[in-house]
Amino acid sequence: MAVEEVDPKGLIRESYRIEGITAGECRSIFLDWALSIPVDHDNKSAIEALLEHYAPDHADHPMTEVLRQGLVTLTTPRRRGGWRSRPR
Numbered sequence: 001m002a003v004e005e006v007d008p009k010g011l012i013r014e015s016y017r018i019e020g021i022t023a024g025e026c027r028s029i030f031l032d033w034a035l036s037i038p039v040d041h042d043n044k045s046a047i048e049a050l051l052e053h054y055a056p057d058h059a060d061h062p063m064t065e066v067l068r069q070g071l072v073t074l075t076t077p078r079r080r081g082g083w084r085s086r087p088r
Contacts (some may be wrong), residue, residue: 001045001046001047002049003049003053005049006037006041006045006046006049006050007033007050008020008036009033009036011029011032011033011036012029012033012050012054012063012067014029015029015031015063016054016058016063017062020081021061021062022062023062023065025062026059026062026063026065026066029063030063030066030067030070034070039056043070044071047067047070047071048071049072050067051068051071054067055067076077
């Protein structure tokens with residue numbers, strides 16, 4: 001998958017060019033990027049393509065860490081409360 005395909009607005013590319021960018025700013029850019037990709041795209045493959053392209057030259061960049069965190073699969077949340085868990 002080409003980087004231009006998965007980052008058509010160049011949001012991720014530009015984040016790597018910003019001097020002194022923080023992890024919080026990278027998370028915000030990542031969220032903008034994630035909201036802009038089409039629903040039918042495979043997010044995991046897109047993030048992997050971005051990491052493959054940028055991580056080798058920017059291993060310590062905050063966006064690289066944000067992209068790696070984006071690959072983490074969250075488990076299904078458990079129900080911890082609410083009216084259904086109360087005894088009758």
